[in-house]
Each structure stands twice: as C-alpha cells, then as structure tokens.
Amino acid sequence: MQTKPLGKSDLTLSEVGLGCWQLGGDFGPISADTVAEIVDTALAEGITFFDTADVYGGGESERYLGEHLGNRDPKPVIATKYGRGDGSYPDGYSLTHMRDSVKRAQDRLKTDALDLLQLHCVPTEVVRRGEIFDWLRTIQQEGHIRYFGASVETVEEGLICAEHDDLTSLQVIFNIFRQKLLDELLPRAEDKNIGVIVRLPLASGMLSGKFTEKTQFAESDHRNFNRDGDAFNVGETFAGIPFETGVKLVRELEKKVPEGYTMAQMAMRWLLDQPAVTSIIPGASSAQQVRENAAVSGLKPLPDELHEELYDFYQHQVQQHIRGAY
Template identity: 50%
Template sequence: MKKRILGSTGFDVSEIGLGCWQLGNDFGPLEDKQAQEILSVASDEGINLLDTADVYGGGISEDRIGRWLKKSKEKPFVITKVGRGETLFPASYTKNKVRENIQGSITRLGLEALDLVQLHCIPPEVLRNGEIFNWLEDFQQQGLIKNFGASVEMIDDAIFCCQVPKLATVQIIFNIFRQKAIETLLPKAAENNIGVIVRLPLASGLLSGKMAKDQKFSEQDHRNYNKDGAAFHVGETFNGLPFNKGIELVDQLKAILPSHLNLLETSLRWLLDQPQVSTIIAGASSPQQVIKNAQVSNLAPLDEELDKKLKMFYQSQVKQHIRGGI
C-alpha cells in the first residue's frame, strides 16, 4: 500500500482508507465478528486510515473501532466527525455541546485525543459564520484533538474552508461522476497544504459496476430511504443522480473501458491519479471488498487517452443529471 502525506497533519496515510459508516449497521445488520474482521483485514492490507463519525449507528461504529484498537498492535490514523448529532444539528451549536460530542467520541474510541476531527456537513450558515472553527482551535490547544478539518457537501464550502487558519483537511464528494473539484478546489487545497479526503469514490456503489435497476437495499440503507434526498442532502446518495439514470450511465461508461480494467479499479485509480488527493475513503461490508479496494494502490496510472474520455463523458453525459448542486 502506497502512502501520501495528509496535509498539515504530517501523517503518512494509506492511499486507500477504510470508510466505517457500515460498521454502525447503517447499511443493514453487520455482525460484530465481521466488523472486527473487516478492520483486521484492512490493517493487513496496509490501510492505516479509518474514517468514522459519532452518529454512525449512534456510536456503534466508533465503539467497534475502539474495541479493535485495544487489541491491535497497529495504531492507525483515526478520523471521526462532529456536528450531525441530535444535540447539535441543525441549529443548536454551542461550544460546550460540541466539546461533549468530541469527548464522547474519545471515550468510545478509547483514545486520549482524536487524531483528526472533521465538522460533519454542518449547515453552511454555521460553517461560514466561522465561530465553530475557533472552538476547534481551542480544543486543539487543550489537547482534545490533534488536528481539525471539515467534511462538506458543496465545493464552494470546501473552498471557503481552505481559508480557515490551521485547518488540516477537507473531505469532499469526488469521483468520475462528480469532477468539479479538479479545476476549483484541488489547486486551492494544495496551495494551502490542506489534505483532500475523498468520500463516495464509487458514488454509493454505482461505480462498482455491480448494480442493476432492480437492486434492492435494506430499510436501514440510505440508498433506500434517501435516494431522492428525503432524509438528508440528495448528493450524498448515488452522487445526486436518479438511480435508474445512474445505472444507464454506468452501462455506457463500461463500454469505453480497456479490457484489463473493471469499473471499480478504473474509478479508484482515476482518483489516485489526481496528485492533490491525499486518501480515498472506501467503504466495505466484507473482507473481500477491502482487499479489492486496497489492491488499486498498486495499479499503474491510467493512460492520458482514457483520462480524456472519462472527463469528456462526465461533461457531456453526467453533469446535467446531478441533483442538489455540486
């Protein structure tokens, strides 16, 4: 597994990280034994970055990671998030409440301090007010957190965050079906030494190439209840694409791929070919998925002709169908 520096944290993180939303049973029931196996296989594959949040499973994801950390010889870089808990979101943000949520994450993870805490898609007006960043800087000075960043929904919000003093990272939706960051955010992040963490690299599984129009999802899965933005921002599910349109686009995209690469490999490798990307948060509900994701780090970069085709495909076929802004 190859590594990259994560912005001003100075930490060498694996190019492929492990997204841990699914460890909170938020995509359907996941046995504790399997969750622990996923974490162990990720470590065996050289993945040293775990991404979770206090609200994933109401703390279950953090708790499972914490129990795994206690028995693991490896000490990965753990990212968690704050800001979507019921005591905060959408309009009850106070310094004490944010501190309490962070302390809850520290307890569940079994850590003395958080490696990195990111604001978790908080309302833009709260983000842009800026006071919450002052609180995070205070928590950093107090030793509760080592670094702080922001996970956002819109690229304009990410660009705003790049101006915040001491901000270490931005986490964004970025993939073959959502390419706006290339010309706008990535250069700004590099200029300010801010690590770029990519989420939804496979557009909620569309870019795995394994879904069909009759795909069924569990009741707990956001791909069931949020496919049209009923529960939270529509862009967080299938990249903001209507599901059936997403399947059609995937079928078209497969036709332009070289025979030696599948869609998952192409999608993750394309992201790694962007030099400003620090790490990709790839979720996995089985150890086999972890291994497949990790192997992409060692694939050769895509050739220029394929890269041009993928960018042209996005501009001509995908961009106009994305709902909720970019």
C-alpha cells in the same frame, strides 16, 4: 499500499482507507464477525486510515474501532466527525456541545486525543460565520484533538473552509460522476497544502458496476430511503444521480474500462491519479471488497487519454443529471 502525508500535519495515511459508515449498521444489519473480518482484512492489506463519525450507528462504529484498534501498535489513524448528532444540527452548535461530543468520542475510540476531528457537513452559514473554527482551536489547545478538518457538501463550503490556514483536511464527495471539484477546489487545496479525503469514491456503490435496475437495498440502507434526498443531502446517495439513470451511465462507462481493471478499480484509480487526493475511503461489506479496494493502490495510473475521455463523459453525459447542493 502507498501512503501520503495529510496536508501540513504529521499524519500519514494509506492512500486507500476504509470508510466505516457501514460498520454502524446504517447500510443494513451487519454481524460482529463480519465487522471484525472487514477491519482485520483492512489491516492485513496495509490500510492504516479509518474514517468514522459519532452518528454512524449512534456511536457503534466508533465504539467498535476503539475496541478493535485502540491497543494496536503502531496505531492506525482514525478520523471522526462532529456536527450532525442530536442537539447540534442545524443550529445547536456551541463550544460546550462540541467539547462534550468530542469527549464521548474519545471514550468510544479509547484515545486521549482524536487524531482528526472533522466538521460533519454543518450548514453553510455556520461555516461562513467562522466561530466554529475557533471552538475547534480551543479543544485542540486543550489536547482533545490533534488536528481538525471539515467534511463538506459543496465547492462553496470547501472554499470557505480553505480560508483557515490551520485547516488540515477537507473531506469531499468526488468521483467520476462528480468532477466539478477539479476546476477550483482541488487546486486551492493543493496550493494551501490541505489534505483531501474522498468519500463516496464509488457513488454509493454505483460505480462498482454491480447494480441493475432491479437491485434492492435493505430498508435501513440510505440507498433505499435517501434516493431523492428525503433524509439528507441527495448528493450523499448515488452522487445525486437518479438510480436508474446512474445504472445506464455505468453501462456506458464500462466500455472504457482498461484491460486488467474492474469498473470499480478504474473509478478508484482515477481518483488516486489526482495529485490533490490524499486518501479515498470506500466502504466495504465484506473482506473480499476490502482486498479489491486495497489492490487499487498497486495499479498503474490510467492513461492521460482515458482521463480526457472520462472528463468529456462527465461534461456531456453526466453533469446535467446531478441533483442537490454541489
């Protein structure tokens, strides 16, 4: 497993991390034994970066990570988030509310200071006003957090956040289906030495190549209830592409997969080839998925010609289908 420094911080992340949304049960029921197997396998595969949020399973994802990783030595890096919980989104933000939320996260994660606190897709106008960054600095100075970053939904939000010189990281939706970030945001992050954490590297599993038009998801799975953005930003589900359209596009992409790679491995290797990317955080519903994801770190970079083909594919066959804020 290769590692990279996160921006200007002293944190070092495995370039393949583990997205922990599903550990809270938000993708459908998940047993404690399965959760334990997923996390143990991640550690065995050299994954040292875990990304969660206070709202994943109402705090269950954080709580589990705290119980399972809190006493590890060396301790993995755990990033969490603030900004989508009850009482905050969309207009209940305050220093007091943030501090109280962070203290609860500290308790669940069993830590004196959070490694990385990320704003969790707060509204654009809140990011633009900027006072929320002053609150982050205050709780950092108080010792509750070591570093802060922002998880954003759009290029515009990312660029606004990047104006703050002490921003450690940006978490973004970025994959073969959503390449707009290559034009301005990722070069800006590189220029300012801001770490880039990629969520939804497989577009909610679409880029795994395992879905068909008949695939069904659990009632509580966002891939079932948020296909059209009924619950939150549609870009968080299948990268904002209609499900049936995405399945057809993946069939075309499969023709480009190099020998020795799976569809999912090509999609994730494409991300790791981007110089601005620090770590990708695919989720996993089984230990086998964790192993397959982790193996991508050891694969050779994709040929330049394939990168050009995939950008052309995005421009001419994909981008017109993307819906929602981008």
